[in-house]
Amino acid sequence: MGETMAAQALQSNEDLGKLIIRVTVGVLIVFHGLAVLTGDPGIPNRLAAWGLPEQLKWLGFFAEFFGGLMMIAGAYARVGGFLVGLFMVMAIIMSHIGLMGSQNHLFMVAMNPGGNHWDHYFLDTQMFYLLGGFSVFFLGAGKYGLNMGGEWN
Amino acid sequence: MAITMSEAERSSEWLIARREETAKLIVRVAVGALILLHTWAVINGEEAIRDTLASWGLPVALAWTAVIFEGIAPIMVILGVYARAGAWMMTFWMVMAFALAHIHTGHIFQLAQNGVGWRVEGPFFFLALSLAVAMLGAGRYGLNIGGRWN
Secondary structure, three states, X not given: OHHHHHHHHHHXXXXXXXXXXXXXXXXXXHHHHHHHHOOOOHHHHHHHXXXXXXXXXXXXXXXXXXXXXXXXXXXXXXXXXXXXXXXXXXXXHHHOEOOOOOOEOOXXXXXXXXXXXXXXXXXXXXXXXXXXXXXXXXXXXXXXXXXXXXXXX | OOOOOOHHHHHHHHHHHHHHHHHHHHHHHHHHHHHHHHXXXXXXXXXXXXXXXXXXXXXXXXXXXXXXXXXXXXXXXXXXXXXXXXXXXXXHHHHHHHHHHHOOOOHHHOEOOOOOOEOOHXXXXXXXXXXHHHHHOOOOOOOOEOHHHO
């Protein structure tokens, strides 16, 4: 009896952990999607550097904004997580590994504002989005959400 | 119970079980490794944390508790040694960071300096993913020390 209750508590913790990851990654990436919508030049500039049409930024917007919303809602959350993870792989290839005029940031550590010591991994938030997105793809939404999408949630 | 499983069912269950364990490994190594770099900064005299402590009239030497809360704790999390306990320590640390540095300063209501994304997304990732590791546990890929606290 005590064992079963402990097992139940652990199980519900598992669902809570999944909720925390998918809402965090989802809410934060939605802000990046909104930046595309309000005309931030970041993605268009990189598309131009690769000689690609600016309109492709809407693919980025779609992955960031709707992928994020899917994760937050728990509606096809695994698909949303995969979209965000894939988007970040593309973003890192296009902007952070030294191709087409970008710097290679993969092995870089950002300095503090004073420039006298290491502060953090240069791509830490990018990696959080990439790994967080794929983690949601692997973990699924858990029970706290709209529960839409069956195996794809 | 005499339920017979087909070979396909068995292997798909194996995959499903493994993908959860894999995700737990990914999350805990990511949050653990990335916070360790910041700990290295604190050891080398990072100003932000010391300025914050000073502004609250707290002893600047408290910055050295970073060695425990964002030094030893993430190593426990990465290795899978009492990982849940380590994750709770990191969570406490990040809650303190928000309480002392990011709430009354209004950072939590601001966008990043370049206008893309939330201003405190980095610290918030550390906070939320630490809490998620505390909830999820280490999974099977690690040293598996600590029983229920792993």
